[in-house]
Amino acid sequence: MKPVIAIVGRPNVGKSTFFNYLTSSRDALVVDRPGITRDRQYGVAYHNSNSFLVIDTGGIGEIDHDSKDVADLMAEQSMLAAHESSILIWIVDGKIGLTNTDEILAKKLRKLDKPIFIAVNKLEGNLSSLSLNDFYKIGIKTVWPISAKRGDGVGKLLDKISEQFSFPLENKLEQEENPIISILGKPNVGKSTLINKIIDEERVLTYDQPGTTRDSIKITKKIKGKNYTFIDTAGVRKKSKVNDTVEKFSILKSFEAIELSNIVILVVDATEGITEQDSSLLGMIRDSGKSVIVAINKWEKLGKIEKDEVRSQLTRKFCFIDYAEYHYISALNGTGIGHLIKKIDAIIKSVETNFATSRLTEMLQEIISQHPPKIIQGRRIKLRYIHLGQKNPIRLIIHGNQTKNVPDSYKRYLTKALRKRLKILGTPVLIEFKQNKNPYIADRKVAKRSNSRKYSRSR
Secondary structure: OEEEEEEEEEOOOOOHHHHHHOOOOOOOOOOOOOOOOOOOOOEEEEEOOOOEEEEEEEOOOOOOOHHHHHHHHHHHHHHHHHOOOEEEEEEEEEEOOOOOOHHHHHHHOOOOOOOOEEEOOOOOOOOOOOOOHHOOOOOOOOOOEOOOOOOOOOHHHHHHHHHHHOOOOOOHOOOOOOOEEEHHHHHHHOHHHHHHHHHHHOOOOOOOOOOOOOOOOEEEEOOEEEEEEEEOOOOOOOOHHHHOHHHHHHHHHHHHHHHHHEEEEEEEEEOOOOOOHHHHHHHHHEEEEEEEEEEEEEEHHHHHHHHHHHHHHHHHHHHOOOOOOEOOOOOOOOOOOOHHHHHHHHHHHHHHHOOOOOHHHHHHHHHHHHOOOOEOOOOEEEEEEEEEEEEEOOOEEEEEEHHHOOOOHHHHHHHHHHHHHHHHOOOOOOEEEEEOOOOHHHHHHHHHHHHHHHHHHHH
């Protein structure tokens, strides 16, 4: 099993920057403001022939701009990460030096009885700084100067850690590729609550206040013998209401999560009805070409009349996407969660099916026979065969004559009919047309030139 390294420390000391450097990613949100990271963020780091799991945590202490309740929850999440880790890298600020909060944190960390490496950060170009002396006073001998921003000293720190511990390297190519499911929606619709219920663990921070989740948090969980990776995203509000720079970055991270995903679950709040923002987010998912499930949350709070109204709104406001799968749930109570996982499995299975060209072509000809394309300029459009171009999204390529003249209405007919026959769930089917070259054109040109020569000789 991989060793687990937790990155801990005060807010704004460079923990997320260090995490991003180790994992060669931008998974952790980095902004020059304390308290940005609020949940645990996991990633895999590689150093020489070693690999290990890294956890980025929220800051502990010195959070003035947030409520005490959120600060306490963040500290609790950080200590949970410290408990589940085998090694601690404690990031401190070399420019500021030792603080009272650091001394208090040192007492907490020593009680865990785990190996602790102090990384004195922000020493760009000055790794021999005298500020290290302050941190030796804590009583922890492993103190290392680094620059998380530039990577200075990080390699030596990892070398020292590797000397003391075993880090089995896993072949990236042999790692199982888990389906990635992003959870998207407006703030406070229950996204984090849904993930916690799915994985049966209080893994991400939930708080009765919009905007508690600011980062996109990846969580891999084995459910009934199968691995899934879920991404909890920040709530996305209307652009006109987004003024905070941090929130703008959070929204960008949500968009990136969609691109990484196989399936996107759009969570809507049944008690609020279907809003313009819900439609906007679903439109964004549609444009991405990803599979989609619309999870209507807080369903248990509605009466029969209210439920009928929401169903009517779904039909009316989401009419622009006819392949979305709908699922009614209660993230808080767990109602419908088991069926939601089954729905995810069904979508994955339907997309991963191998579509043989012969089978696809047979289906195409049956569909055409039921409703042939119109005659264009005295000639009927001929669609001869079809094959699979790509998966996720599914792209089908149809070859034939006059394909440039296929009306949009007939394209929609083919798309809907093929999706139905192939039993593809929750996933768009994109159709691309290819114009076949007429094999007789060359013969016709030769014949024309030959006839022309004959006519000239006869004269």
